[in-house]
Ligand code: SF4
């Protein structure tokens with residue numbers, strides 16, 4: 673079992689979750705975070721910290737967000753992109769992980785300021801089209 677970051681985090685990155693994780697298993701992309709499922713110890717501390725309800729336990733993940741389980745594994749380096757089941761993924765995300773420029777995301781262990789877009793984006797639905805597969809620039 674592991675926890676997973678889903679759509680609501682996109683363009684927000686409040687990073688409250690990072691501060692409470694005892695094993696620092698969050699990784700940072702350009703406009704969202706992901707959890708490494710091999711490193712997560714299922715403590716559930718992060719789930720209630722997320723102000724936009726982006727984090728779920730894998731067994732509680734809504735059906736339309738289940739593809740984020742595989743996505744979190746790939747961008748955090750827990751799964752090889754070539755071995756990923758990309759069923760349900762947006763086309764631009766599949767192209768990005770199978771392309772030559774794909775790079776695993778860096779670890780993030782400390783809270784930082786949310787993105788400038790956070791307040792507006794926290795009310796948006798259908799943000800998967802905006803999901804960036806690029807690592808955070810840091
Ligand atoms: S707390 Fe912030 S960074 Fe963590 S998942 Fe929620 S929105 Fe994303």
Ligand code: SF4
Pocket residue numbers: 675692693694695696697698707711712713714715716717718719
């Ligand atoms: S469930 Fe615990 S170990 Fe897993 S990501 Fe959340 S805070 Fe970290």
